[in-house]
Amino acid sequence: MRRIQLTYQTKFGLLFISPAALYFAGFWVLPVALAVVASATDWRIGRPAHFIGLSNYAGLVSDPQFHHALLASLTMTGIALASIVALALVLAVALNDSGLRLSRFYKLAVFAPVVTDWVATGLAWQLIFLPNQGVLAGLFEGVGLSQWSSLRWTSTRQLAPLAVAIFVVWKMTGLYTMVFLAGLRSVPREFQEAALMDGASATQVFSRITMPLLRPITVFVVVSGFVTVIGLFEPIFMLTGGGPADATRALPIFMYETFFQFQRAGYASAAGMVFLAICLVFALLAARQLPYSFYE
């Protein structure tokens, strides 16, 4: 039997990644494996579990509450993610301008929400969305749109998903702005300069040169943003609590309630598995949009 000889560097490499690998195994692989097992049982908290095969998954297929939660998740994630990507890109392009004065200040301002706490900022956003007396209401009054100042952002089912999405966009755009900014800085300038010399307009350079070269970054932002936003619990909890009338009862809320409130741990685990599958499928589909890298 041939013994595998590891080089000195490989051994060191393994040593260095071992804490992360152990963390990943203990706090990701193991819980997911346990959830897979639990999803095939009728486990209710405090009672013994019995193997029931795929019954929980079959239940989810015909469960209107699960469908509603899925739709609510996709709606809020769709609104938030599209806004985050567009806004982050615009901000990154603006901040990438070498002639921009006070650029450090702007970068700080854009990134600051990222390092704040969801709960603390959630309280602030509750005040911002307050009808008639809130910050947003004041802004509407100020610009002559007083009929909008009484909008009940968090307590009407049409506006509540939008309110949650606005909060998420505010909190997360800064992070992806920095990612885009790093991407823009790594785009070889000679390509852009050559195009300009050949008579291309700034818009053409951006759409034909910069954006294609930013594609891997964009895919990363979309995948990472999707997985993060769809799993968010805190902004919904802070602003709407899943209401009104279940308008913002997204998948994380559905799973939490099913597990803890209704004690249906097996069923909630199955929902968690579907949630994981959605994220993986989305990531795989997005990864297929990466036909080439920066340097090809």
Place this chain on the structure above:
Amino acid sequence: MKGETRMRGTMCGPVVLAALVVAALVVFAGAATQAAPPQTLEIWVHEFPPLQDALSKKWIPEFAAAHPGVRVKVTAIPFAGVVAYDAKLLSALSGGAGPDLWDMGDWHYKVFTDNKFVAPLDPTVFGYASTKEMIDAYVPGTTSIFERDGKLYGLFSEYNTLALFYNLDMFKAAGVAPLPADKPVSWRMIADIAKKLTQRDSAGKLTQIGYRFGFFANFRSPQWYAQDFYALMRQYGQPDLTVNGQPAVTTKPVTDAFQLLYDFTWTDKVYDPSFPANWFADLPQGRVAMLLAGTWFVPAMTPHNPNVRFGVAPHPVVDPENRATYQNVQWSWGWSVNANKPQASQRLAQQFLASMLGKKGETEQAVWWFKTVGYTHPKKVFYQSAGYKQELAKNPWLKAWESAFTTYKIDYVTHNFDEVGQALIRAIDRVVYDQMRPAETGRLLQAELGRLMGTK
């Protein structure tokens, strides 16, 4: 160099010795501290400022003074919302953790006792010879919610029912006479009065509403959805959402109950679930003219609104001339002890309870709770006490509660914090948010209950 080395050698000894002495002192000090650790009693309560004040300003300091070395830590958790008190309590106790002592609604006792989260109370800690004697100290039947196999698994934090509060200044401004205090009025009359009390500004924006149900957009409490609906459903003649174990929500009484919610919201336009802002501030601050609440409403609203003028009337009914419609709901909150904690912690928790709720024959604690927080402990000696009678004389509005238990048929709601309760919430929301017709929401609820109960 040699001399230097020797010098270092001679200095090293005392330094090492001193370090060893210091280390030994630290170790001994640590051991001494460990030998007598301060005992911590952890308490969770639902967020209700008068309750938190009662614990932090009175009962904990008094208990700590009588039990040196005991630290009492209180955590107050919001009552409504996703990670609300109930869910947090359930998740903590399910994992074998949670506080030593907590308060919780009557709806949890069955599940929590089934799951052995709750420890039986030791009657001797409360000065009774047996559990039976302890149960007999309360008004007959009231402790049944806490009883299992001859043991008591909880003790009253509050025992309550609903009456109608209204803002006298808003009534006066609208030219409406105060409601009778001795006889309930009809829901129809409430709607008619509420129409006069609902106002909009010149732009059509609501500035005040005539009536507020206990649930609204910013307060999605399963308890309040259920309480409001069950009272109506029972007044219309059906005790529960099921009949003989089968879902029965397309019946006339249930449809009529949904219809009343529909009429208040859409026909009479006196209730808007998006309008209320704060459970305790809406009425005293003139945003809501009428609402149903328990005795604790006054201690909760008056500290920030000392000049509020309010009236109290019996719970409205479908037909004041028909005694069969005199139906109201009751609820209890109980204090319970964590069965997964060590015996010493359980005993300490019970000692704290005894000091806070009173031992055999004591009434001063119950009177204090009633007077300060509005919580009733249905002990026989409490109702006979001079303190209780003085409070009734001082606050005549309390008579609405005294008479409620004899005038109405009062019972607990059956479903609120479970999946059936959630389905009911969705059905009510479809009416008050989406303007869905009562028969249609009843049909959808019937289908959902059928699915949940496996009786499609």
